[in-house]
Amino acid sequence: MADKTRILRAELAAAKSRKNVFRMVRAGGHGHVGGALSAIDIVAALYFDIMNVSPEKKDASDRDRFLLSAGHKCLAQYAVLAEKGYFDKSVLDTYGALGSHIPGHPDMHKLPGVEANTGALGHGLSIAAGMAMAAKLDKLNYSVYAITGDGELPEGSNWEAAAAAAKFKLDNLIIFIDNNGLQISGNVTDVMNMEPIDDKFRTFGWHVVTINGNNMNEILDTLDSLPYNGGKPIAILCKTTKAKGLSFGENNVNYHFWNATEELIQRAEAELDEVIAQIEQQLEVVE
């Protein structure tokens, strides 16, 4: 089990990042919160505990890379980058505004810390694989982490990347499949069933593990033990809850894209404030 302090710190970062998500939703009036909130624990764990990254070395050639193949989950990335200090938090208040640096899908030329322009589904794994190939070629020791959504997997380009990553033995490529089970039209397995996802990646030559992607201990434990058997790319199938942390929206497909009201945002913030206070209390005890 990962060290308790580490877990709490990452949980605190995730909770504060969730608040950042609501701040952006308030500014823009809406946003793709469902997927952002199911994936945000993973993003927070990576930036606050796992990855060799910092705002000061955002262009360092040996930095770890993170990208969202499911680019509409960008609120998670913006929220965590802001929490990590990549840019001033006031930028979060520009979400939805003309000329904003935090558009509805991430743009690497607009915001420090964003490694790729994603949004059109099925692109991210190929780009991430290319980044991982460059690391091997340059004999640099960085890893590339990418998040894909379960609803994104029917795009065939994912499987092109899956085959290539295995062939080129990209054990520095780690992808998280945000398996929240819902996409805009309903249950992922009803819309287009890609199960068993783990077996599919396994037969493509990947090392696959399944975890609870909203459990910080499991996320850190899993990432601590990387790489597994060298030579294989790694897929972490993350069982998650859509809109996790938005008590009234969890597992509700209507919150894939939330047209927010001020009243509900305040309720969500108040609930999160309690969570944050609890984590801070626990941190005081263990530190």
Add this chain to the structure above:
Amino acid sequence: MKGEILDPRKEFGNAVTELAKTNPDVVVFSADSGKSSGFGNFAKLFPERYFECGIMEQGVVGMAAGMATAGKIPVFCAIAPFVTARPFEMVRNDLGYMKQNVKIVGRNCGITYSDLGATHQSLDDYAIMRIIPGMTILAPQDPMEIRTAAKAMLEHNGPVYMRIGNPKIEEIFDEKPFVIGEGEILAKGTDVTVISTGSTTADAIQAVHQLTKEGISVELIGMPTVWPLDKELILNSARKTGKVITVEEHYQNGGLGSIVTELLSEEQGVIVRRLGLPNAYAITCGDYRELLHYYHLDSEGIAEKITEYLHQ
């Protein structure tokens, strides 16, 4: 050397391989077509920089984009429709929108695959690639330009699409550096401006020779960069002759002819005619030269069409 008959794919592949000796950032992606694209030697000399991906053009474009984010200069050459039409959205987003330094090369372009059918012919690639912001489109006209364009392409920072053919072609120009965005006046004249690009220029030169003998004064512009266009060169010539005819192995819609027409649409008194293929799937029997003849894109056909235009 001038007059030599050479294989465009080998000239291209060997040029990139030679340049890669001094530029360690150059990497090559193959989609089960590296050798056919002239990269046999590259694969032998630089196995660690040669990535055989099998037939997966969408994935290759994405991987090339990822590689380029780390400073590599990926070159991806395969049959033209499969590096343009097939992975279009990857080229648009991962190379165009991400502004990545990746070189896409469509070989066996136009109707060079005369008998393999419309699936393998590429008559829409200029149209497809030109609407991607920041994309540069090169169409070298002889083996010398293929070699020098390869160098210019690798030295240019940004996505480039280059088009090369398949059948052996004659070296028609003396050696000189390739400057992206510049055309060249190959013959001076006053009656009509002929603008040709890529594979048709050799035939256009012959056609112009023929017409000159007949007393017609033709200004011939060779245009090895399709985009961005050498506007001044065209405008100056068009103002002089008032008649412009474009020649290319591409659909009349969306190719160099369309680009030139757009440019000259606000130029009073200039009439543009576009020689190319009609917007229909090309016939898919016969050999390449026969098809060129059928579509009036050999020297005889080009001369005939120019004469027709002048007598209208």
